[in-house]
Amino acid sequence: MTFVDWISAPVNWVFTIIGLVVIFSGFRVVTSRNIVHAALYLVGALGGTAGLFLMLSAEFVAWVLVLVYIGAVIVLFLFGIMITRAPTGLDESLNSDHTALPALLASGFFLMMSWASIDAFGTQVIDSTGEPVPTEIIGESLFGRFVIPFEVVSFVLLAALIGGITLARRDLSPAEEEERSAV
Amino acid sequence: MSPYFESYLTVGAFAALGVVLVLGILGVASILRPDNPTKAKKLTYECGVDAVGSGWSQSYIRYYVFGLLFVIFDVEAVFIFPWAIILEDLGVFGLVEMLVFIGILLLGLVYAIRKGVLQWE
Numbered sequence: 067m068t069f070v071d072w073i074s075a076p077v078n079w080v081f082t083i084i085g086l087v088v089i090f091s092g093f094r095v096v097t098s099r100n101i102v103h104a105a106l107y108l109v110g111a112l113g114g115t116a117g118l119f120l121m122l123s124a125e126f127v128a129w130v131l132v133l134v135y136i137g138a139v140i141v142l143f144l145f146g147i148m149i150t151r152a153p154t155g156l157d158e159s160l161n162s163d164h165t166a167l168p169a170l171l172a173s174g175f176f177l178m179m180s181w182a183s184i185d186a187f188g189t190q191v192i193d194s195t196g197e198p199v200p201t202e203i204i205g206e207s208l209f210g211r212f213v214i215p216f217e218v219v220s221f222v223l224l225a226a227l228i229g230g231i232t233l234a235r236r237d238l239s240p241a242e243e244e245e246r247s248a249v
Numbered sequence: 250m251s252p253y254f255e256s257y258l259t260v261g262a263f264a265a266l267g268v269v270l271v272l273g274i275l276g277v278a279s280i281l282r283p284d285n286p287t288k289a290k291k292l293t294y295e296c297g298v299d300a301v302g303s304g305w306s307q308s309y310i311r312y313y314v315f316g317l318l319f320v321i322f323d324v325e326a327v328f329i330f331p332w333a334i335i336l337e338d339l340g341v342f343g344l345v346e347m348l349v350f351i352g353i354l355l356l357g358l359v360y361a362i363r364k365g366v367l368q369w370e
Binding site: 120123125126130133134137138139141142145146148149196197198201202204205206208209213216217219220221223224226227228230231234235 | 251252253254257307308309310311312313314316317318319320321323324325326327328330331332334335338339343346349350353354356357360361364365366
């Protein structure tokens with residue numbers, strides 16, 4: 067495929083624009099001096115990723131990303147920011163001086179993932195027929211072949227819930243405990 | 250172009266139109282209006298009284314528990330969607346699978362109620 071072929075396909079334009087949005091948002095998440103802005107840039111990065119999934123015809127995964135990550139996890143992040151730090155405005159100390167090692171780690175991880183993808187798939191092209199993957203297929207594999215992992219997920223979620231409540235609740239005094247058990 | 254991409258092209262066109270509309274209206278307004286900011290004009294309006302302190306404040310930790318419950322049951326909802334589509338093919342076995350899944354998660358809700366974290370004092 068030559069560069070002219072690549073540039074003449076509109077799908078590559080859309081991919082490039084979404085990819086640049088994701089990269090910019092991801093960069094701003096770590097460089098923003100306002101922690102709330104960082105969380106909102108994370109919304110941009112995740113929204114762009116959902117767009118990439120849509121381009122791969124993975125409709126269900128894309129909307130799950132929007133529903134769970136943008137709709138719920140970011141809300142939890144914002145609550146977490148609001149209960150732990152006050153005031154939550156501009157904070158110069160937010161950016162750490164230690165940038166060399168994280169940058170090295172991130173580039174190393176990027177190189178490793180690039181190498182692994184190229185090594186595994188090479189010049190294979192995803193044959194995107196433009197038909198959305200039917201959600202029935204996901205349901206059939208989830209409740210057929212992967213039924214045990216599916217039930218295990220509920221235990222993972224239960225553990226997360228109980229762990230979160232244990233961390234977030236205020237310990238009751240013995241008198242209050244007694245009062246509550248009497249009700 | 251396939252109907253799948255065409256339908257999302259419509260979504261994209263509407264999103265782009267929305268952005269253009271908002272930017273256009275604000276842009277026209279910024280050209281037409283007189284621009285003479287003073288310190289008093291930039292103050293946050295609060296029933297005519299000068300605002301005190303910062304707009305940022307710390308909130309109660311009990312909101313966090315509600316956020317956490319929302320995330321957990323949001324993930325549960327995600328699993329219910331593919332289940333609901335093929336429910337008729339799965340039959341009773343599928344129903345039992347989902348009831349076990351929801352039952353285990355409801356234990357978490359029962360735990361939250363018993364520990365009193367959902368009470369608003």
